[in-house]
Amino acid sequence: MTGTVLCNNSGVSPDVVNGKALVVMRGDCDFRQKALVAQSLGATTLLIATNTFLITPSANDSEYTQIHIPLALMRNSEFLEAQPEFGEGMQVKLYAPPHPKIDASIAVMLLIAIVTVALGGFWSGARERDQLNADGGGRDSKADSGELFLYSPLKVFIFVALMCGMKVLMYFFYNVFVYVIIAIFCLASASALFSCLDAVMEKIGCGTGSFSIRSYNVSVRSLILAAVCISIAVVWGVYRNEDSWIWILQDLLGVAFCLNFMKTISLSNVKICVILLSLLLVYDVFFVFITPFFTKNGVSIMVQVALGPDASGEKTQGNMVEVPAEPQAPSEKMPVVMRVPRFSAWAQNLCGMQFSIQGYGDIIIPGLLVAYCSRFYVWINSSRKIDFVCCCIAYLLGMIVTFAVMLLSGMGQPALFYLGKTDCSVKGQIC
Numbered sequence: 001m002t003g004t005v006l007c008n009n010s011g012v013s014p015d016v017v018n019g020k021a022l023v024v025m026r027g028d029c030d031f032r033q034k035a036l037v038a039q040s041l042g043a044t045t046l047l048i049a050t051n052t053f054l055i056t057p058s059a060n061d062s063e064y065t066q067i068h069i070p071l072a073l074m075r076n077s078e079f080l081e082a083q084p085e086f087g088e089g090m091q092v093k094l095y096a097p098p099h100p101k102i103d104a105s106i107a108v109m110l111l112i113a114i115v116t117v118a119l120g121g122f123w124s125g126a127r128e129r130d131q132l133n134a135d136g137g138g139r140d141s142k143a144d145s146g147e148l149f150l151y152s153p154l155k156v157f158i159f160v161a162l163m164c165g166m167k168v169l170m171y172f173f174y175n176v177f178v179y180v181i182i183a184i185f186c187l188a189s190a191s192a193l194f195s196c197l198d199a200v201m202e203k204i205g206c207g208t209g210s211f212s213i214r215s216y217n218v219s220v221r222s223l224i225l226a227a228v229c230i231s232i233a234v235v236w237g238v239y240r241n242e243d244s245w246i247w248i249l250q251d252l253l254g255v256a257f258c259l260n261f262m263k264t265i266s267l268s269n270v271k272i273c274v275i276l277l278s279l280l281l282v283y284d285v286f287f288v289f290i291t292p293f294f295t296k297n298g299v300s301i302m303v304q305v306a307l308g309p310d311a312s313g314e315k316t317q318g319n320m321v322e323v324p325a326e327p328q329a330p331s332e333k334m335p336v337v338m339r340v341p342r343f344s345a346w347a348q349n350l351c352g353m354q355f356s357i358q359g360y361g362d363i364i365i366p367g368l369l370v371a372y373c374s375r376f377y378v379w380i381n382s383s384r385k386i387d388f389v390c391c392c393i394a395y396l397l398g399m400i401v402t403f404a405v406m407l408l409s410g411m412g413q414p415a416l417f418y419l420g421k422t423d424c425s426v427k428g429q430i431c
Helices: 031-040 076-089 104-134 153-172 174-204 220-238 246-264 270-293 301-307 361-379 386-409 415-430
Strands: 021-025 045-050 053-055 071-075 148-150 210-213 216-219 265-267 320-324 337-341 355-359
Touching: 021 031, 031 045, 045 076, 071 076, 104 246, 104 337, 104 355, 104 361, 104 386, 148 153, 153 174, 153 270, 153 301, 174 220, 174 246, 216 220, 220 246, 246 265, 246 337, 246 361, 265 270, 265 361, 270 301, 270 361, 301 355, 355 361, 361 386
Parallel strands: 021 045, 045 071, 148 265
Antiparallel strands: 053 320, 210 216, 337 355
């Protein structure tokens, strides 16, 4: 009965709809009223066809206490396509894919995070040892090493302030900054991947040949690696919205980006570590928990920037979720997260792939502390690396706590909040 909006039962015979699923048009009154009318007429299910937006019917629980039939929305275009195929024999079945809270993607995400942090710390320490050996044991001859040193509280405050400013700008000018960040990510991740692969090739002694062009020595290995890394970055840039497989390249580039960042940024002492991690703890909590009170849709700035303003499931009012009524081009997303598909819902989800995500900051920031601990034992010429091992254990436990709280609460958590607490606890008890 798509010719009516069913805001009342006038003109509708109960004999026509009794025991059947009823399809009516959206509009003129709320879903609850339509459902009550359909129920009074004896309908077993109410489907509301829409030409605008699909939303999850939602209101106060008390408003739906009298409704005992299923209520759902569907695209009017899909109903019109199905009607000629099935005619009077059309049947309706409602299906919800299994959606378990605990998914194997969390274990994969945890593995990516801990391996990246541990490998980044180890690489930072090995690089520090190589530089000290090259400099004859001194730490003052590394101006040209390409590292960025945070050695004063002022630099730390400026660094965190820039992060806050960028986050706010990305929130208010998302449609512009998303393409800027995508371009920067392609360049930075290709360079980072080259640096990682070149270090591996150097370690195993592979491909040392070179040739000369106008008195310049060109490494064959560097040319091949550059071509491979640029190609991977370009493929990701072109197919970045292909959910089914592009997440593999994004995570590969993301791991390389995090490793290179941990190698490039150096903290000079424990005081700088404490100041930086404390400020970023406040930063993380503020942008996750406090900003929903100021945003117009009640979604945190951190989540909105990570998933995009048009991300399905995040544009909410209470329990209401809006998605386009007609298929649209994929919305651009900031490439600042690791993405792993939820394996349990991959083949069953009818509305697109579901992903578990983790921001790069939850890997890089604790990784800077792990890298500092690794370099510290190089400076004192010790092979014990107790703090390095303790920090890696603390990071693993902190991430487990973060995921556990996330699953129990059903909402994203500021990982640095739990990582900071766990790091202090584990280092105090083990070390």
